[in-house]
Amino acid sequence: LAKSRGRALQALKLDKCSGFSTDGLLHVGRLCRQLRTFFLEESSIIEKNGQWLHEIAINISFLDTLNFYMINLVRVSFEDLELIVRNCLYLASVKVRDAEILDLVGFFRAASVLEEFCGSSVNEEPEIYAAVSSPPRVCCLGLNLYQEQ
Secondary structure: OHHHHOOOOOEEEOOOOEEEEHHHHHHHHHHOOOOOEEEOOOOEEEOOOOHHHHHHHHHOOOOOEEEOOOOOOOOOOHHHHHHHHHHOOOOOEEEEEEEEHHHHHHHHHHOOOOOEEEEEEEEOOHHHHOOOOOOOOOOEEEEEEEOOO
C-alpha cells in the first residue's frame, strides 16, 4: 500500500489490526509523505525495531493526528516524538502508548499547537512533576495514575 499509493495517501487508519510489522511502518514513514492522519490504536504489531517512528519524524511534516495508543510496541523514542512535533506544524492530536510523563517534557515544550494528548502516566508524588507544563492549546488530556500499593 505504501509503495503503490504512498504519494497520494493522506490518512491511514489501522484500528485493531494485526499481521504486520514495524518494517511495514518503516515504508509508511518513508513513502507516505503527504500523510495527515496516522492511526494504529489497539493494533498488534510485530516489533523489529523503532526506526519507523524516526522515519515519520524526518519525512512527514503534514501530520495533524498521530495515534498509536494501546499498541504493543516498546521501542518508541521520545526524541523522535519531539522531532515529530517540531516538524509537524499542524499536529493537533497525539495518542501514544503509555509513557512516563517526565520522559515527555521536551515533547510538551515543542508542542505549540497540540490540542489533545493521551497516553502518559503519573504516580502519587506530584512534586516531581513541577517541571512538566502542558502545551498552551491542550484542551483534552488523558493521563493514567499509577498508585503504589
